[in-house]
Amino acid sequence: MFIKLKSLLYDNEVRAIVFQILAVAVIAYFAYQAFDNMMLNIEQRGIRSGFGFLNDEAGFAVNDNFFLEYSPASTNLQAFYVGIVNTLVVAIAGIFFASIIGLIIGVARLSSNYLIRKIATVYIETFRNIPILLQILFWYSIALNAFPSPKNSINFFDSIFLNSRGLYLPKPIMEGEFYLVLASLVIGIVAYIFIKKHSNKKHDETGVVTNTTPHFLSLVVALPIVAYFAFGAQLEYPALKGFNFRGGLDLSVEFFALGFALSVYTATYIAEAIRSGIESVDNGQKEAAASMGLTQAQSLRLVVLPQALRVAIPPIINQYLNLTKNSSLATAVGYSELVTVFSGTVLNVVGQAIEIIILTMLVYLTISLVISLILNIFNKKMQIKGK
Amino acid sequence: MAIYSLKETKQPPQSQTKAILWLKDNLFSSALNVLLTFVALYILYLLLPPILNWTIFDANFDMTADNQSCGREGACWSFINANLKMFIYGFYPQEELWRVNTMFGLIAVLIAFGSLIKNSQYRAHYIIGSFLIYPVVAFILLHGGLGLEVVETDKWGGLTLTVVVAAVGIVASFPLGILFALGRQSEMRVVKFISVVYIEFVRGVPLITILFMASVVLPLFFSAGMDFDKLLRALIGITLFQTAYIAEVIRGGLQAIPRGQYEAADAAGLSFMQKTTLVILPQALKISIPNIVGSFISLFKDTTLLLIIGLFDMLAIVGAATSNSNWLGRETEGYVFVAMVIWVILYSMSHYSKRLEVRFSTEHK
Structure with a gap:
């Protein structure tokens, strides 16, 4: 009986399992202690918990804001x-x-x-x-x-x-017309990607190199600019x-x-x-x-x-x-x-x-x-x- | 019968003498190269005069000048002179400065003695002993106790603080880093999982959020009676952060060890501890030393972030010194000075690490 126990003690797999259980137990104990203390501290200091604060009014202005709607009245x-x-x-x-x-x-x-x-x-x-x-x-x-x-x-x-x-x-x-301009930019980019793919295919098959820079300029750069003025944004x-x-x-x-x-x-x-x-x-x-x-x-x-x-x-x-x-x-x-x-x-x-x-x-x-x-x-x- | 005699060697043509040849090869070898040379000269023409004027020619080197008499065209170096003690010692009390100096001096003595007994059999004992005893001595010197007046950590600052934080960070994170590196390589799934999550989590977030975590959230985890020193919180944050990076560096070293080494250690009947401490780690650490120095360099750079959580490292001293009404508006001088000091330290460290890389390379050449 004793010999069996002793051989268990030296068995690598058993050791590994015992060690891992111990590791988890120690971590769980400290995590529990920390959490317990934290709850107590929060209660004592009267701090709220949870994510309800996200819906409160922010009440401050930000200096830099690029695309989003934001004012001190925002959340x-x-x-x-x-x-x-x-x-x-x-x-x-x-x-x-x-x-x-x-x-x-x-x-x-x-x-x-x-x-x-x-x-x-x-x-x-x-x-x-x-x-x-x-x-x-x-x-x-x-x-x-x-x-x-x-x-x-x-x-x-x-x-x-x-x-x-x-x-x-x-x-x-950013009004109605502006989104039309954005749409034309997207269309231009998609069309350019198709042309580029086509010219790459041509290059693979025939060895003829097509310069796609003019396509790029007209579709991705010029088209949105023209659209911009055409829609009067x-x-x-x-x-x-x-x-x-x-x-x-x-x-x-x-x-x-x-x-x-x-x-x-x-x-x-x-x-x-x-x-x-x-x-x-x-x-x-x-x-x-x-x-x-x-x-x-x-x-x-x-x-x-x-x-x-x-x-x-x-x-x-x-x-x-x-x-x-x-x-x-x-x-x-x-x-x-x-x-x-x-x-x-x-x-x-x-x-x-x-x-x-x-x-x-x-x-x-x-x-x-x-x-x-x-x-x-x-x-x-x-x-x-x-x- | 004609007697053959050596002809006198000719001098190379004028255009092939050293200086001109060098110019031709390096600056004017082709049309493009000529163009590049002029671009480079133009860049230098744009950059050098203002920099040199500000730092040297228009600068005031009179060390007694005050803010008014200094003028605004160039640098006012008396600002540095007047605040030098603050840059080095922070707000450490004047009459106790010898303690900081002794602490730094002791390091020099320890290193010097260490190189004296390079071939002694007790060298390893000496190094380990110093690593164990010196931090205690240094702490007593800096903080006080044993009859020395106590200097609270909020008085510590400047280069002293930078060095203390960097040193504590590297020494404390090293053993932890080894543990996590071994954990990540381990065959035990739970241990491996914990190590991977920890390392990847820390490496995925900026240091500043970890410092915030340590300085704001950490005190909440302990019972109310425990009062946490601000510096101690920062040190915990920096150590937790550095541990993940050191762990990855050492893992790189572990992975570079050939499988045969593990197998040979197993075949020799070594236990896991023996295998790790006697065979694997010595080799892995040796391979990782250059990268460990590299990681130490980034830790040294990161110590400037202490400014954000309200500690006065060398960079924060610039703000503190220029908020004094005697020295308003001299931030630039301060930043340049701090940048130069840190640059010299980092540059020599990175060169040291390159030398180590050569020294420790055991590859056959």
Whole structure:
């Protein structure tokens, strides 16, 4: 009997099960204790619990609002949505510019030109070794000091204004006609995709290359503009009223400082990813391309970059995720994205820290999940076929 | 009979001498290259003069100048001089500064002594002993007790705070990170599940939400009597965050170990603990060291976020110093100074990690 017990004690599977039960028990005990204390604390401090607060009136104004209807009379839930939209807007703008800067710097780092190469290296070494929060605050203070006051705004054609509060652009008025314009843009894009597919097919079958740039310009760019004027939709122009501009699309200086710092900082990582991608392409590929008579530009565009991107894109997508997470630092300058609006202002008003922070985290987790899904799909698609 | 004699070697043509050849190869090798050179020169022309003017030529280096006499065209470096103590020590009491200096000095002494006994058999004992004893000594020095006057943590700040937080973060997250990395590799489903959820959750959210969680929500989890220090809350948040990243770095090292090592350890009859501590971890950690340093670098950068939850790290000192009515409007000088200090620290760390990568590479060359 005793020997049997002893052999049980040394049995790996039994040990594993006992260990796991113990682990779960310990975690459950601490979770229960924490939850119990939390309920007690909440009761003592008179904090409400539950998600009812989402339907309460928010009672505060937000500085940046792009598409949604929002006023201080709106609910906290609407403020939450405004925060999410603003996070996405600054993240997408940042991703766009970071990719462009990163691509340029990454290629420049491998340039045969000494000066260009050195400038790219100095850029990367400088900006990736300075914390992003410091960069955001730095550009914010520079922008506040360097841009003129609203009275002396820099004026482009009486419709675009730049001053120390931000950039003011004409805004299309979102009414019936405007949606027709949007519809024509969608139609243009769909039609262009068909043409592109058709020309690719033709290229595969006959080898004839069709230049689709004119199609792109006429369908995706010109068609919506024509539709815009044909339907007689209106633009709303910004105008100086009192101390600042009203109306139009308003990109605040906080948005600028944040977007600029995020782009500049993330671009250093993207540049490094692109550089290592290009370096990973076998030299024989370039030589083969050259011996087939491709020009240097053709070789880069058709042979080197497609192979380099296969290596570079996974780390780049990770950097996109990092950029999105770093956009939460907006709270230091007060751009109204999710953390500023929701974990900041709403939390201060309502006081329900647990619900609010969990909701905020859920939004970021969803974004992370979506981005890693995209990454998985990409990796599947990009696997070298036949291996 | 003709006698063959060596002809004197010719000098290379003028256009092929070193400097000109270099220029030709590196700056003017093709039409595109010439264009690029001019673009680069133009960029430098746009950027360098304003930067140099502001930092050097128009700047005021008179260390006694005050805000008014400094002028606004260039930097006012006396601002840094006047607030240097604050940048380094935060609000630590003047007469107790020797304690911070002793703490930093002790590190230097420990490292110096460690390199002296490089070949001694007791070196491992020495390192482990220092890691166990030094934090206690450092804490007593900084915080007080044992006859030293107590300095509350809200007085800590500046570079001191940055270094303390980064050091505590890395030391505390290291063992936890190893546990979670092993957990993620484990065959026990529950353990694996808990590790994966924890790691992916932490890596999916921004540090700032975790810091908010630690500073606002964490106190709610404990019974009302327990009073939590603000710094301690931040340290818990940073450690929880860093643990997930260290765990992923070490998992990378674990995965790089060939299966044969596990099998050989099993075949030699080692228990799980022996296998892990004697065979797997030493190799995995060695492979991961460059990435661990990389993770430490990002932790060091992340310490600036303490500003958002109201602690005075070096970056927050800029705000504190310029809110003093004597030094209004000198944020730019402050940011540039802090950026330079952090840059030097991070740049040397990243170079150190590159050197380690070379040193620890056991590949055959």
